[in-house]
Amino acid sequence: MNSWSIAQRLMHYRSGSFVRFILKLAYLSTALSLSVMIIAVAVISGFNKEITNKIFGFWGHIQVNSIHSSQLNLSTPIVYDSTFTHTLDTLSGIRHYQRFAYIPAIVTAGEEMEGLIFKGVDPDFDWSFFEKFLVNGSIHELRDSLDRQLLISKSLASRLDLEVGDRCRLHFVIDQDVVSRNFRITGIYNTGLEEYDNKLAIGALAEIRQLAGWTENQIGGYELFVDRLDEIDALSDQIYENHLGTELYVETIRQKFPSIFDWLNLQSTNQYVIQALMLLVAVINLVTVLLILILERTRMIGTLKALGMRTWSLKKIFLFHGIQILVRGLIWGNAIGLLVCLIQKYAKVIKLNEADYYLRVAPIHLNPWILLLLNLGTIAVTVLVLWIPSGLVSRISPLKAIGYR
16 A cells, blocks of 8 residues: 555544544644635735726826926926827837826815815826726816816815815916916816825816916826836836937836835735745644644554555655645635635725725735645645654654554
């Protein structure tokens, strides 16, 4: 009889109540460890994905503007270049690009006032992001005609006591002169990113041209959206090296707002810590269980040694035994973890404080490849560590083991 057959018989052998308890504990600890890893990965990946998509929705993936522009102040104008845009049309990986410009302003409504950044956009603007987070009003009216119409955030509208259809007054500083314009609130959005919601209002780029005295073919810059996030840096470098004039500068949004992406990377570090701790728990439990099983089978080991079975074959019996325990635990762990994730994904049971976490519900993002790597990684690490307790077999003397009670 080979080592695998003996290991299978041991799995179905009616052992004492203590051994049965230890086996159940091993199944449970392995299942819980893997399920916690799956849930942690799904939640943190979902959190990073949702926050990242919101940031990119505000500013695009890559921005091209003047080398003289300063962050979120009045854009330094550049000339709309049809040759450059034709290059963007033919550049693989660029999904969409749009023209924009920024200008700081103060908005007043009654006796209330707030500072904001007025973002001017042209008809080529992609409204799909703000459509997703629109809480009142209509994007269609903004899309059809941006003339003296404004999209503001829910938090800003609340502080100024404004509703859709109300009018407010924006004050701009142009060449040390204050210029004021009346705008009508057409839409109110809420992304949950208070840092950006509080500062950004969207209107017509033509308004900035008129205020700043730009010509019709002058813009603040281009926002570029890519097909794949992992190509952002490569496309940015390609544009910089091959397609950019001396007066233009290209910058990824990760470079423009590094602090929030550093914070998101910190969440990923937490994910790795959780995975390491849960894997450690699973490994320690399995090693402990295997040691107990070896001690409980001391007489069997002595008998098999006396009958001529090699130490290597005996080690494999308990290694296979440990792998069988591991596989059962992994099956239950995957089932529990995926069930919890699917319940949260579709039922949205766990709610979050949007002011603190930027999201209303705990997000879930399940990546099949990540789940596969989690399972394979757990198996690989555990199998390697299980060699440690199996080494105890070689120290058991047949003569002493047969008389062991």
